[in-house]
Amino acid sequence: MRIVVVLGRVLDPAGIVVNARAGRVFVNREEYLLQPADRCALEAALRVKDELGAEVVALPRSPLPDDDVLRQALALGVDRAIYLTGEGLRQADDAAMVRALKAAIERLGGADLLLTGATTLDSGQTQLGPRLAEALGWPQVTAGWSLKVADGRAQVVRQQGSQYVLVEAMLPAVVTLQPGSLKLRYPDGARLVNIYKNVGEIAQALETWDAVELVGEPLTPLVEGRGRDFPPPRERGARAAGSAAEMAQAAAAALRQRVGR
């Protein structure tokens, strides 16, 4: 069985300061984390590998200027990691990435299960998993809380309305996992040292493929950025007036509007 895990990185929000008045986002400490949801997808893949045995291959979810995300994945136990590069990939959005990832999966010789995060920490994007499922023609289960593979099926717990249900899809399938859904493992010390020193067998497991060559045409993005906007300054210090009952009504209205969605 081959499991493909699609991983991305995110700028640590603790290292940025948003100055709305200056209209700028200041990066005080440029530190990148593995996307929390992708990290859970990786954990789910490694658990399936531990239980049933599988080849786990890591691929990037977005254009990356370096292969650090893939090295982290290798340290955690992935068997192969493929760094996608190439002129014309740098601007790729999710639609363009899907074309590159589909071509990469074809070159790998297909896969039985594709796992990725249900959402990204920064922009909250949920489209990569479903887009990949559509491109590959596979069923999808999004926003899973746990994953189990048995009898050629992926069994996933997901939230539907207010309750949790168990759903089942035949493999091959795309499953996306919620951030914080699984207890994460620590990387293996020796693997961690070796992958960053580029020594031993593990160093051979990190490959670089040219995405544009894989696809055979330039990866033009569909969506382009048009700038930034900042939230208006908050007005604080408003007070409710009237009797206790009237104040309670005002508070209830405010709470219902904000909690009930």
Place this chain on the structure above:
Amino acid sequence: MDASYLDLLMAQQEEVSEAEGGGGGVWVVADLLDGALAPVTLQALGAARTLADSLGAYVYAVLPGSGVSDLTPILYQAGADGVRIADDPSLASFALEPYLAVLSDLFAAEKPEVVLFGATDAGEQLAARLAQRMGGGLIEHVTAVSLDEATRAVQATFPIYGGAYFEIAACPQARPQFLTVEPGAFPTPYLDRYRSGEPKTLAVQPVEAAVRVVGAAEDFVPPAVPLAQAPVIVAVGRQAGDVELARQLATALGAQFAGDRGARDAGWIDASRIVDVRGVTVAPRVYVALGIRGDTFHNAAIEEAGFVLAVHPDPSAPIFEVADLGLEADPAEVLPALLEALK
């Protein structure tokens, strides 16, 4: 379309007209919540109406479901010029493939310019699949829209890091442009009782869903959310009065229960649930402070909260300076009425 005010004066029924033969238009795919239209669907219709008026296009709503035909008047009232219903028992609850089959056949024929979904579970799945199938761009969690008139592209704003700042993006070439609208971001439009129309019914071919729902996951316990990441928090302080009522409020709001240092001293919470820069710094969507005076350490720890409701008997309590809504009252007086109003 904007003659509705005149019609109001004349108390005439306005028959909404729509273009024949399809082509373009701003489309909204309706989402159901417990058999009624989800609020985000009406909000999306309001946004679609604004966009369509600047584009010079019509607004269409698609309503997939089973036994939903009596919901169509609301879609017209909220701003739709045309409504398509896909009414079939196979669409009774959301399943990806049956819904996808209906929508992709419809959009392949109608060639919409813009398609809006609510950013709900169903909306997010459908929007991404359709965007991939039709070669369209998708912008998610949209909180504001404007129009780039040169390219007729929708410029959509979406939050980064939960709203710390916003990015604006557009899809200049590819059509349709898919957007998922964040619930609560757009106002619910005024329901114009004089708007009405005749919905068209779509033919539905039953399609098998690829994912089977086995049943309720009874033995599954969702992982505990740490206090620092809780979306709603009810916190108590020395002046909270009846703590049992505060706990009931937390249950009613689905909130985590916490407190300030005074609450720990009173034995109401344990030390791991003190909201304070020396304890836990929180960033909830809603923070309710009951009887918390609000010292510097506490107030700094709730700086990232989206909405702060403070209840304290002392009008000069510092908590009111950081509160979005302050109630100068004893929590014991307000809480029973508040609990009653939230039921």
